[in-house]
Ligand SMILES: Nc1ncnc2c1ncn2[C@@H]1O[C@H](COP(=O)(O)OP(=O)(O)O)[C@@H](O)[C@H]1O
């Protein structure tokens with residue numbers, strides 16, 4: 002009689018990484034950065050100071066570096082949106098913490114940007130029912146000093162599977 006079939010307990014669309022330093026966070030951000038294109042959305046969840054802006058900054062600066070550009074990438078906590086021209090793609094870095102209401106989401110032009118730009122969104126819970134279904138979700142947890150737990154969830158779409166494979170596959174040299 003054959004052994005009962007066992008299945009891997011990890012879902013290919015989930016990717017968890019525990020990092021010990023800011024440099025490792027940068028590496029993680031670079032890995033995702035190079036595969037993102039317009040229409041990809043990353044929802045950045047985590048408490049204040051967990052590293053959402055730090056991760057987004059590393060991601061944006063790596064893409065700017067590719068086109069020979071540099072910007073300091075300030076937190077969009079007051080402006081709500083900072084827009085970047087990455088050459089081939091536009092990127093919106095969004096912080097919804099200070100959103101006054103759902104109307105702001107339309108006024109900011111965010112719904113269009115979901116389709117036309119790469120969107121990195123801090124405090125995405127503010128989107129409520131407007132939260133896109135096809136987004137990559139990242140949850141960051143502060144594990145003390147410079148340790149952080151990163152939990153990525155990729156959407157169950159062809160695109161989501163492709164992006165998940167680039168994060169979970171063997172490290173590229
Ligand atoms: N491994 C790490 N990854 C990300 N940030 C880290 C890490 N270690 C320390 N930090 C620090 O944590 C802080 C994160 O701040 P920030 O990115 O503004 O948080 P958030 O946007 O989530 O409120 C920064 O001061 C950053 O230097």
Ligand SMILES: [Mg+2]
Pocket residue numbers: 053054055076078096123
């Ligand atoms: Mg922030």
